[in-house]
Amino acid sequence: MDNSLVLLLLLTPFVGFLFNVFLGKKAGKGISGALGTLAVVVSFAMSVYFFMQLNASGKPIAIKLLDWIQIGNLKVDFGILLDQLSLLWLLFVTGIGSLIHLYSISYMHDDENMHKFFAYLNLFVFFMITLVVGSNLLVMFIGWEGVGLCSYLLIGFWHKNQEYNDAAKKAFIMNRIGDLGFLIGIFILASLFSTLNFVEMKQALSAGNTNTALYSIAALCLFIGATGKSAQLPLYTWLPDAMAGPTPVSALIHAATMVTAGIFMITRMNFLFDVTPEVQNIIAIVGAITALVAASIGLFQNDIKKVLAYSTVSQLGLMFLALGLGAYNVAVFHVITHAFFKACLFLGSGSVIHALHGEQDMRKMGGLRKAMPITFATMLISTLAIAGIFPFAGFWSKDEILMVAFEHNKGLWIMGSIASIMTAFYMFRLMYLTFFRDFRGTEEQKHHLHESPSLITWPLIILAALATFGGLINLPGSNWLNHFLEPILARKHEEHALGSQEYMLMGIALTGAIIGIGWAYSKYIKEGFVPKQDSEIVGFSKTIYHKYYVDEFYMSLILKPLNALSNFFRTTLEPALGNIVYGLGTVANGLGNQGKKVQTGSIGLYLFAFVIGVLALVSYLFLGQ
């Protein structure tokens, strides 16, 4: 029974994918979208079912479907593990997935390839589920690469635009860099444990026999994998570019679900990271720096989705900070709340873009508050949540991260806090530029301004609600989430008693957020400042506006040399190597040409050669004796 239900959970999106691929076009847009959505909803329902079951029994469900790869004594099978962590992820993946599918029905309705869009979305959900429920690293890796693929397909969904295709390619390749790390990590773990199954690895690790150096390398490799997928330094640059995809994609993949895969993986492997504190340190530092850098870039972006993208990177950085500090549950908490409000923000921005017929530049927006009240309201809630305003979900989760950071390292705490302040600033900058003051777009656009249809607004409303109340799952005091996750975490997480220090930190955080908001308010509402045209930006802000020239840096440090090398190989080395071979032939032919000159046709010469041959031969043979 459970087996088939698990398969139902896993395969319904895949069936939806197949349906949309083969029949989607014939079935028409309505049916295509509906079935696509239904497929995810079914998965969601199954997730809920299993969640209940788990809550009741407390026992994780492990299923082995079939054998897959066998290398020596390393056996890898298609196994499914439904435990607290995976179910939690399943819930919000399929849940938010369902909402976004719903949203997409309306959002993508004008696109001729809508069935494909749903096919890809379904496929994505399928791979995401695979990633989450896999019982071993390799199955997870299938999902891991699979979601990367879907991300590639969806970023490049509008494939006629080569820039989008470039973005898609970039995403895939950046991910692949991480994947190599992941794979190497897998190799090391496989050779250490002879298994890749999470449960078995955990047991093996706890059994002792610690080879810390190798563990550290493995953990580091896995973390490199995570930086690729979850857009951390130095591999984060693909995520902002990935905004080329349709907005629901950005919401689903590049905000709520896929980019959290890295956090999921590290949480999954927490038993490993717990024994490798130096890697944890690296994670924390990388996370903090990412949070800070991305937030600072976010300050100056004018593309509404780019702002959200950098915000995502920054928030992910915070989550990694928490992971690095061993506070897996806190990270997970923030993942969930972030999924809610970031999805809402993206969908809201999608709604705005939809209303403006594709305009994404905030400098050409403004004053949309009245035309789009629902969008405005939901986005405002989410913005408050992300800025960490009490009592929205983001407040609780972010606060916990900062609290943990404060406990461990004040420096990290300061970095996190600054990032939070920046977040509050640029998010409200976004809100102000988009919804307040006067509309700065064309008359034509102004004329068509309208609130989005209900299929778009309802998901927004639901998400806004979640963004408001999401914090409840792990309120200080109840700590439901912490308890729920306890079985999968190797090390017990000490409870925070709410003491004065905690309240003080909350206060500081809140104050910081309000400072950020106020700063934004004074600049954009009071002064009515509108960001300058690209060419007018100078100085340090120009550097930041250009994302610290990281892309250019990578371009000139890696890509250009690589291409130059390739050109060199192609145009110089290859022919040269080839010519070595040809050269032998040329030499032989040249000798032949020279030889032809010897063969003059003169009998006298021939006879001379003959006699000299005789002489040489006879003297060699007999004169020596």
Add this chain to the structure above:
Amino acid sequence: MNVSLILLILLLGALATFLSGDKFASKVALFFSLVALGCSSVLVNHFLGGVDINVNNPWILQPHVSFALKADGLSLAMVLLTVSLTPLIILTGFGNHFEKSKNFYALVLFMAFAMTGTFLAADGLLYYIFWELALIPIYFIALIWGNGDADERKKAVVKFFIYTLGGSLFMLIAFAYLYINAGSFLLEDLYKLNLTATEQTWIFFAFFLAYAIKIPIIPFHTWQAKVYQKAPTIGTMLLSGIMLKMGLYSVIRWQLPIAPLAAKMYMPTLIGLSIAGVIYGSIVALRQKDLKKLLAYSSLAHVGLIAAGCYTLTADGLSGAVSQMIAHGFVIVGLFFAAEVIFRRFGTYKIEDLGGIRPQASKFTSMFMILVLASVALPGTFNFVGEFTVLYSLSQVNIWFAIFGGTTIILGAYYMLKMFQNVMLGETNTKVFADVTINETIVFVILIAFLLFYGLYPKPIVDLVNPSITEILKTINR
């Protein structure tokens, strides 16, 4: 019933095709190749059922050469690869018009015959004969039915022929030497030889020269790209899909077990060289302007990885290499066929002249995409199984090998996706691109189905191959 039946069918098929006339040649060839496939499947069943399907008849008394065919799992896997790709390759030709097609298809079948023979032969000289025989048909296929400028083609093809022949002649010397010591060419007798390390080194490198050129391993690869580019696509498929595997198979079957000491001694060097080939091939592929050449260099990179797997001398490495050989065979045939499909419509392989095909041909795009993904070893495809296993085995030898070898998953993705983007995506092409025909679809679907099925369930192949790998390893570690 024994394995010589496959050879017989293919040879008869070649003859029948030759006699059938230009009109029916392709169909006759397809028929015979399918019969061979059926026959091989039956034989594999027999083999798995424990029936003896080997052949060993004395052939020449002086020197002592036997007509010995030995079918273990490894051989059968390679034979299956050959006989299942052959009908597909023939089927891909249905969309082309070949002048004197009876000769063409007869040569194709003859080549399949020779390659099958190479995979089955258990006698050194017999093996060598098949090995060389396989070279002749492809020479003519590439020469007569190839495309592009005739002079350049000639140059490339002749270079290929002379180069590979030259390499294999050194192998012949090695065989002569072995024969002098063993008094027989039989594989088992050669395995039993007790050669000194010096002797083994010489023999090892004589073999290596032959295989390094055939596989190819850098820097012996220079023939490859040009020939792939100039040969008709069917020839390219035969070359890249099957013929390269002759070299790799031979490494496992002949080179390593006959000269194990040398193999162990030079293992790091050889792995390093192979992996250098991986990186080099990938980097060269980055900026290729010709679709077929790009695929050729991708093949160079992939094959380098397989070779590295072979030279690890571990069960994992060998078994992964075999899986990857099969997977690569299928995927590269598919990719070259995709190139051919494009060529049929646009008449060019130049990447810069392509682009914007996707809006016009979604079926083709999807199938091409899957093949591209398979070639970059996305999990779920058979290529992943192979590549993972090989990389894993490399990591067991030295983690740096795995890291450098693993760059293929980055660079591979880079050049393949870049190629895909430039060839398929972008603004709709002004030229009309008709979507794939039924024949073409059949080929693609079979290839893709194979790759996906075994990607998820590689057990049958692995189970078929692994016992013989174990045997060979036992010989290596004797």
Add this chain to the structure above:
Amino acid sequence: MDNILNQIGIENYIFLSILLFCIGVFGVLYRRNAIIVFMSIEIMLNAVNLLFVAFSTYHQDPKGQVFVFFSMTVAAAEVAVGLAILVSVFRNIGSVDISNLKNLKG
């Protein structure tokens, strides 16, 4: 009967033959007139014949002389054919200078 070699010595004959042979070789190399070249070859053959006879006496064996007989036959046959070729060459190019025969080369 006394052996004549007792008074002359086989080595003298060998030296004589060798010198004669070498003169023949020299002639072949030195002259470009085909007829003289033929003659030089005849001298070479004669040198060998002389040596044959000397050896025949040395071994007191008639076979050497029989062989000389054959060798003379061969010489005659060669000259016949050679001169026939020479005549046809002369008819075509009007000269018997072998250095004119350089059409075939390379």
Add this chain to the structure above:
Amino acid sequence: MITLIAITALGVFCLIAEIFNLRKALVPVTVLGLLGILGSTLNLYSLGELSSDYNTMIFADNYAKTYSSLFILLTVFLVAMSHDVYKEHQTKISDYVAIKVFLLAGAVAMVSFANLSMYFLGIETLSIALYTLAGSSRLDIKSNEAGMKYFLMGSFASGFILFGICLIYGTFGTFDLKEISEFSGALDKAIWFSIGVSLITIGMLFKIAAVPFHFWAPDVYEGSPSLVTATMSTLAKVVAFAALYKLLAAMNLFPTIQFQNIIVTVSILSMTVGNIMALRQENVKRMLAFSGISHAGFMLMTVLSIANAASNLCYYTYAYALAGMAAFAVIIAVTKNKDNENISHFNGLGRSNPLLAAVLTAALLSMAGIPIFAGFFAKFNLFTQTIQAGYLVVVIAGVINSIISVGYYFKLILAMYTKETQETTQNIPFVYYAVGVISILINLVIGMHPNVITDLLN
């Protein structure tokens, strides 16, 4: 002995046939006659052997029989083609055929001699016949030149051979091969004898066209009428080699290190010079001449393991001669009415005449040593034996040369299959197809069953 007599009788018949105006029947009867002789040589049916009185002069052992069979076979082909080649020269055809048959007699004498006098007469008969044939196209300057060159150099070389024989006689006082063999095995190396053998070897190296005594070959091959070139390239070369091998095997001279070095050097030089020079040739006959030089180098390897290489040499000669014969059948057919034999005449042959192209291709592949053709086993056996004898250097040189040789063999193949022809197809008589196909088939058969030849020899 009976072979020799029968061949001579057949030659005389040819001469008489003209008197009785039987020109039409001449070629068929000769071919049939030769086939009959072939049968009796191979003991397919027994004519009974004449008394063994002549065994001191002619001794038909297996070695002689195997080679004689090859020679007869080659002559059958040559005579068969004569009919068409000389159809413009009806008045001379009987002379041509007769001279070829006598040439065969000389050839047979050269492999079945038991006395140096037979050897000498055989080689002279062969040579004189070839001088004549080379110059036989009397109005053609090239043919004249070829005849002249061949004659001058050939008789010069004969002088050395004669000198050599003389010195051997001087040492032992006998011409009998068996006695010489016994004496030379028993004695310390007498210097007369050694010099004598060396001089004979030099003479034979000239006949097989080994470097540095090879210069005549390309010129003569190119200048001679194609059929004669075929004779020289296949029959004459093989005969000379068989005789050289037989002589050296009997002389027991071999084990001195200097002599081995000489052979090694000459072998490597011949292979290399032959192949490298062949690369740049435009004339097919000239190219095959150089190819022949390189093959001579290969065959010289057998001398390095002279005690037991007879069967390998024999196999090699069969493979080489049959492939050469097939190639020449095509070359003669294609260049019949042309001024020269340039490669360009072969352009597009693959399309205009696939069968001939296939035969030529197969022949060239065999010469290049590609498997299933006899050339492969020939080379392989050679290599194996030479390695066994400890001359790896020669084998490696041989291998490198095999690679080079592919270069020019394939030049011809390329011309046939990739170039366009401008010439209209001409009607090619059946006999060329027959000769080409049959020789290639025999080549293939012995390629697949090498033991056919080795069994003959043992």
Add this chain to the structure above:
Amino acid sequence: MAPVLIIFYVLAAITLASAFLTIYSRNPIHSAIYLVICMVSIMGHYLLFNAQFLALVQLIVYAGAIMVLFLFTIMLMNLNKEDEVHKPRITRLGAITVLVLLSTVLLLLFRHSKPFFGDYAPIEGDFQSIKKLGTVLLDNKDGFMVPFEFTSVLLLVAMIGAVLLSKKEKQTK
């Protein structure tokens, strides 16, 4: 010094000198005459060995037949003039060098080579009378009958060859 030796030296001198002059003289006719002298002197050597048969044959075949053939050809082609152009110096030098080298080498070789020298056995019995030679030549048991017969083939070939080379063809067509 024994008279025989003196005769030998004289004959040898004549032989070598005439041979050299054959080559050296410009006029082919002179060459031919010198060659005849050379042949005759060699005949003298044969007589010295008491090889009467060969001496006769030498006279008949060489001086008689072959030289006549030569002279005939020279006359036929009207070559009796000194029209040979001067050879390049390198040819002459080369030829002389080769002459010197070759004779030196060969002489050196044979100087040390006396494996069978010593006292020459006195001649016992007949080994070179015409009768004896006839027996050896035509005896079918141990004699040279087969080569003797084979020379006929050789001569036949030469004859056909000469005919073939000289025969004018009727112009067909």
